[in-house]
Amino acid sequence: MKLICRLITKYFSDVAQTGESPAWVSRHIAHCARCAAHIEAQRLMQQHIVHALALDDPCPVPWDAIAARIAAQQRSHALTVRRPVLAAAAITALAAITLVVLFGPGLLRHKPVAAPVVAERPTPVVKEIQVAPAPATVTVSDQPRVTVSPRRRVPRQSVRRTLSVVTNNGTSVAPEIVEGREQVAALPATEQSGPIDRPTQEMIDNAGSMAADVLIGLSGQMTDEKSAEIQHTLLHLLVSVLPG
Amino acid sequence: MLEKSREAAAELPLIDAARGGDLAAFSVLYERHKDVVFQFVLRSIGRREDAEDLVQETFCRAWTAIGRFRGEARFRTWVTKIAASACADHLRTAAQRSRLAREVPLEDEVMASDLAVPDAQQANATRQAIIRALHALPLQHRQLVILCDVQGFTSREAATILGCSAVSVRVRLCRAHEQLRQLLSTDDEVQ
Numbered sequence A: 001m002k003l004i005c006r007l008i009t010k011y012f013s014d015v016a017q018t019g020e021s022p023a024w025v026s027r028h029i030a031h032c033a034r035c036a037a038h039i040e041a042q043r044l045m046q047q048h049i050v051h052a053l054a055l056d057d058p059c060p061v062p063w064d065a066i067a068a069r070i071a072a073q074q075r076s077h078a079l080t081v082r083r084p085v086l087a088a089a090a091i092t093a094l095a096a097i098t099l100v101v102l103f104g105p106g107l108l109r110h111k112p113v114a115a116p117v118v119a120e121r122p123t124p125v126v127k128e129i130q131v132a133p134a135p136a137t138v139t140v141s142d143q144p145r146v147t148v149s150p151r152r153r154v155p156r157q158s159v160r161r162t163l164s165v166v167t168n169n170g171t172s173v174a175p176e177i178v179e180g181r182e183q184v185a186a187l188p189a190t191e192q193s194g195p196i197d198r199p200t201q202e203m204i205d206n207a208g209s210m211a212a213d214v215l216i217g218l219s220g221q222m223t224d225e226k227s228a229e230i231q232h233t234l235l236h237l238l239v240s241v242l243p244g
Numbered sequence B: 001m002l003e004k005s006r007e008a009a010a011e012l013p014l015i016d017a018a019r020g021g022d023l024a025a026f027s028v029l030y031e032r033h034k035d036v037v038f039q040f041v042l043r044s045i046g047r048r049e050d051a052e053d054l055v056q057e058t059f060c061r062a063w064t065a066i067g068r069f070r071g072e073a074r075f076r077t078w079v080t081k082i083a084a085s086a087c088a089d090h091l092r093t094a095a096q097r098s099r100l101a102r103e104v105p106l107e108d109e110v111m112a113s114d115l116a117v118p119d120a121q122q123a124n125a126t127r128q129a130i131i132r133a134l135h136a137l138p139l140q141h142r143q144l145v146i147l148c149d150v151q152g153f154t155s156r157e158a159a160t161i162l163g164c165s166a167v168s169v170r171v172r173l174c175r176a177h178e179q180l181r182q183l184l185s186t187d188d189e190v191q
């Protein structure tokens, strides 16, 4: 086979039929029986292919299906635009709650307070502080030293509810003494029942589970209701942990 | 050629309207080109169910991207390019690739009218042989046969659709024809 025949059968056989081929190709085919036969065989095969691959039935997909899919796509696009805002809000809330849980008690401990109320009153003298339901006896010496024993981790709210102070003559001291954190914080720093102000295991667990929820939200699985629920819970926890 | 440029000019107002968010105008474009896209996708991947899904995917992508359509090619060429990309994505899944590359979707190709008379059964056998041979080709070769032989795209348009040069299209198409000829002659010998 001549080089020109090889070239034409290899690179120009398809365009030779359509008239897209260069003039020299057409000229050669007009004079070369071999190339002409090749082009004819090519044309016949192409006819068969066209017949075999022709579709008798039109595309069965109705326009409504496309329109519905476009609408769904636009809705999901709108959601992906809103999602980063929700994610940012969740991160901010998570950061805030973590800071409060970790450093909030420390800040409270350093809060400047007046001299111990117990010490200011000569009589009746505070004898012990009881914490219910499993009363922890807090023994307070006559003047201002107060011993708290045994040390236990008690949730702050339960302290606020159940703390009571019994004086050495059996009477209860004035209400402001038993009303919670300020009074306990007013005790000398070395003797305070510190663990009361630290985050409880329950609070840490809550923060952990909320962190998990926020992470789930960030991974795109958080529904709007779930997001609202988490924000609500975070807000509640913030309110309950913050002083006052 | 003249017909093609006339078609492109007639579609310009529709494309402009669709760019402005007019879904009704886009639906007219869909009705005009859905059959070409469906044929291209069905012959590329072979499964009717998947092809219907890919037609939807193609036109959704086209709607999203219509703002970037500059009118340098015909709308038909542009939307077929999107379909080619959707087909490639579809076949990229390893499991599907290994399964579909070898499997000939015969059940999709049999038309009721082909089976009506005994002569038609012979015609259908030829048809099946060609389809089987076509599916034995690599994807791009197969798509070139569909685009250039069946759908009448020029080699330049086929190059735009498949993202290669016109020379490459011509070389690959000749190679595809040669492979088809060999496969069909082997098939004849077997029969």
Ligand SMILES: [Zn+2]
Pocket: A004, A005, A006, A008, A028, A032, A033, A034, A035, A036
């Ligand atoms: Zn020749």
